[in-house]
Structures are given as C-alpha cells and as structure tokens.
Amino acid sequence: MSFLSVCRSCLVKYLEENNTCPTCRIVIHQSHPLQYIGHDRTMQDIVYKLVPGLQEAEMKKQREFYHKLGMEVPGDIKGETCSAKQHLDSHRNGETKTDENSNKETSEEKQEEDNDYHRSDEQVSICLECNSSKLRGLKRKWIRCSAQATVLHLKKFIAKKLNLSSFNELDILCNEEILGKDHTLKFVVVTRWRFKKAPLLLHYRPKMDLL
Numbered sequence: 001m002s003f004l005s006v007c008r009s010c011l012v013k014y015l016e017e018n019n020t021c022p023t024c025r026i027v028i029h030q031s032h033p034l035q036y037i038g039h040d041r042t043m044q045d046i047v048y049k050l051v052p053g054l055q056e057a058e059m060k061k062q063r064e065f066y067h068k069l070g071m072e073v074p075g076d077i078k079g080e081t082c083s084a085k086q087h088l089d090s091h092r093n094g095e096t097k098t099d100e101n102s103n104k105e106t107s108e109e110k111q112e113e114d115n116d117y118h119r120s121d122e123q124v125s126i127c128l129e130c131n132s133s134k135l136r137g138l139k140r141k142w143i144r145c146s147a148q149a150t151v152l153h154l155k156k157f158i159a160k161k162l163n164l165s166s167f168n169e170l171d172i173l174c175n176e177e178i179l180g181k182d183h184t185l186k187f188v189v190v191t192r193w194r195f196k197k198a199p200l201l202l203h204y205r206p207k208m209d210l211l
Contacts, residue, residue: 147186
C-alpha cells in the first residue's frame with residue numbers, strides 16, 4: 001500500500017463507502033479502515049510554517065463547526081489552539097525560556113496529561129437501551145465517554161453493571177447492525193450514526209450464535 005498525504009475530511013468521506021486505499025486500491029481493513037488513518041504532523045507543521053495565519057484560521061473554523069453542531073470542541077483542537085496562542089504570546093512579549101525550564105514544564109504537562117484519564121479527548125454521549133426481555137435495563141443508561149473508547153469497553157461496562165459472568169455474552173447494535181468489538185465510538189458515530197443528533201443510541205442484547 002502506498003503512503004500519501006491527503007485531506008483528512010476527503011479521506012473520511014471516501015472510506016465511509018470504501019475500505020481500500022484511494023491510490024493503489026489495496027484493502028486497508030475489511031470492517032474499519034478509518035482506524036488506520038495516520039496524522040502526518042510533520043507535513044502539517046511544514047504547511048503551517050509556509051502559510052502564515054493558516055493554523056489559527058483552521059482552528060477557528062473547527063471551533064465554529066463544532067459550536068454550530070452543538071458539540072463540545074475536541075480536546076486535541078483545544079490543546080493545539082492553546083499551544084499556538086501561548087507560543088505567539090511569548091514571542092510577542094519577547095519572552096524566551098531556557099531549555100531547563102522548557103523541559104521542566106514539558107515534564108509537568110506530561111504528568112498532568114497522564115492523570116487526565118481521557119477527559120480531554122473528544123467526548124461521545126451515549127444512550128444504552130436493552131432490546132431483549134432476557135436482560136434487564138441499566139439504571140443509568142445515559143453515559144458520556146471518550147470517542148476513543150471501543151465497543152469492547154461498552155460490553156465490559158454493561159456486563160459489570162448487570163453482573164454477567166462474561167462480556168462475551170453480549171451483542172451491541174447500532175441501527176440494528178451488530179458492531180465489532182474493536183470499533184471505536186468515533187468510528188460508530190461517523191459510519192453508523194453519521195453525525196445524527198446526540199446521543200448515540202446503542203442497543204444491547206444476549207449474544208446470538210449465527211448458524
């Protein structure tokens with residue numbers, strides 16, 4: 001498979017209907033190719049340096065986009081915007097930092113990120129409904145978690161709440177389609193829910209053995 005840098009939004013639209021590379025047509029992944037999109041930060045940094053004001057303009061557009069949809073701005077966009085603003089402010093004020101101070105701040109920031117427990121991730125609101133008389137409904141069916149969480153995480157969560165012996169006893173569905181355990185919630189929102197109004201409605205039921 002060839003490696004190329006392309007517009008992410010165009011690639012996401014393409015992969016909603018295809019699972020192959022748009023250049024060489026080799027299969028990326030049979031069920032969830034979106035999870036194999038890499039962010040080319042080196043190319044992104046080069047473009048930002050070549051085009052003055054582009055990064056700030058893009059961050060502004062992204063914030064406006066999420067606000068228009070009534071969604072929370074993803075944590076990575078917030079972080080990039082904040083970092084860019086701090087970087088510009090320090091240069092405007094003629095401030096410079098020693099390597100020792102920079103390393104100390106970086107270490108403190110990393111420690112803070114490690115203790116964040118994914119709260120700065122893009123969040124997804126979910127409603128978990130039971131569609132089987134063989135299982136009981138959850139007392140609290142409305143949850144909010146990281147978009148990077150997977151269907152497997154939800155299975156384990158439900159199994160623990162219902163005191164099931166194994167999470168493998170469950171199927172989770174979206175629009176009556178069984179979801180793969182490795183699907184991230186972001187992938188489900190993009191490809192199954194297609195950015196419909198929140199919350200993301202998912203159903204759970206006892207696992208059905210297919211003949």
